[in-house]
Amino acid sequence: MRAAFLRLCLTWLLLPLLLAGCASVPAPTDGWQALAPGLRYRAWSPWPGSEVQALQVDLAQVRPVLSPPTEAGQTVEAMASGQGALASVNASFFDRDFRPRGLTVSAGQPWPELLQPAPAVADPVLACALRCVILLQAPVTPEPGWQLAVSGTPWLVRDGEPRTAEDDTLCAYLCARTHPRTAVGLDASGRTLLLLLAAGRRGDVAGLTLSQTAQLLRDLGAWxxxxxxxxxxxxxxxxxxxRLPRPFNEPALRRVANALHFFPR
Incomplete structure (x- = not known):
């Protein structure tokens, strides 16, 4: 009887410690960190010497905006259009005069003096009206209702299939060599936008090839x-x-043509 009583007392004494131990076990995580309602962030190293960061954007809660032509030639940090944004990334390729390559629309208005792709070639475009779509061959002119359009090149994921190392051989310097990267994807539902960025030109951190970039975006759910x-x-x-570490040979932010900013709806 005395032994049973002692066991009961010991159990009550140890119970708080046992409960505290259970409470301290970390919850399972998929690597994403919530930055705001509808916006998640992740940083990881998928291969030795790689440094990758990503944004997952719920388009029902977060609104993308493309900076206007008046801010072309500024750093993303200096753009007034990004003041108060949850996050911002660089966007278009551009020429020496900071004119963007491909179809470009800000606040419903096409940019003047667009740099057109080569004849019979239409660069991929992210376009947003009431919803966002990625067209891997953009039309010659914006479709009615587009509030935002930003182009890039080349394609990375087509109908759920990522480009391969063999695809990269067709554009050896841009595609097959490792570089810092910025890329954009959209899931099959059209409700989740994915931004992936890779650091590079930092000694052992060289960057990614485009086929590597494509594989990561597909793994994150890009269609x-x-x-x-x-x-x-x-x-x-x-x-x-x-947030993205700079190349050793270019420590300051570069001036760019435009940027994608993300705001709460």
């Missing part, structure tokens, strides 16, 4: 995806602060 301007242009701001 359609394409490449945006990369290299020294690759920029990720979260609440106005730079």
């Amino acid at each position: 359609q995806a394409f490449n945006l301007d990369g290299g020294g242009s690759s920029t990720l701001l979260v609440s106005g602060s730079s």
